[in-house]
Amino acid sequence: MIKEVIVVEGRDDTVAIKRAVDADTIETGGSAINAMTIRKIALAQKRRGVIILTDPDHAGERIRKIIASKVPGCKQAFIPEAEATHKGDIGVENASPEAIRHALARVHTTVEGAVPLLDWEDLINAGLITHPRAASRRMAVGNILGIGYCNGKQLHKRLTMFQISREEFAEALQQIESEGL
Known part of the structure; x- marks a missing residue:
């Protein structure tokens, strides 16, 4: 089991994560991240640590920036766009279990300052x-x-x-x- 909680955008992303690894997730519900979701992510960061794994597109990048600015110290994982695209649709839910495991094996930690x-x-x-x-x-x-x-x-x-x-x-x-x- 992965110790950190993985932050994803939606339910289909959680399903893809669970196919690849044993981990808990928090779903942002898309780019309109509310205060309650930020509080959950902050609590998870404090207790277990957080890995942000959003879609490799503009909306995913926006979500990543919002979370990182409001919850310092989160780790980040990235799936290349080519490995997260199926029939023109870009998203974590389209990535293979191997691509997800590879991204999680190469997690980066933000070094503030x-x-x-x-x-x-x-x-x-x-x-x-x-x-x-x-x-x-x-x-x-x-x-x-x-x-x-x-x-x-x-x-x-x-x-x-x-x-x-x-x-x-x-x-x-x-x-x-x-x-x-």
């Missing part, structure tokens, strides 16, 4: 910003590092808050380069 280990110049030099294929390169790097897809500014923020080292970053870049990205 973290000092950046990589700077903006590193992202430019890596072709993750202002490069013709920057978006696809960011998606590949985000998937390799287990921090999800995001724009350049958000990527820098996630690299910092999850304290991704220069070595991890370099390995991810080397991998995408070997794949021809």
Whole structure:
């Protein structure tokens, strides 16, 4: 059993989680997170810890940001969009048990007040910003590092808050380069 409570968006996500692992969940009911749900998440964080696992889309990212801002110290797990998409529908409920287990095995903890280990110049030099294929390169790097897809500014923020080292970053870049990205 996973010690932490996993925060998901809805009932179908809970069903998918339960197919993959033995864990308790809290459902946000979508992006309109109410105060009662935030209180439940805060209590779970205090007692057992929380892992946020939302859909890899705009609404999921919005929910993730709301929770992280109101309940500090939550861990975060990301499923790549390609592994959570079925017939054009994006969501945790579409991910295979293996994809869910893989995401939960690569949980990241936000380090509040973290000092950046990589700077903006590193992202430019890596072709993750202002490069013709920057978006696809960011998606590949985000998937390799287990921090999800995001724009350049958000990527820098996630690299910092999850304290991704220069070595991890370099390995991810080397991998995408070997794949021809």
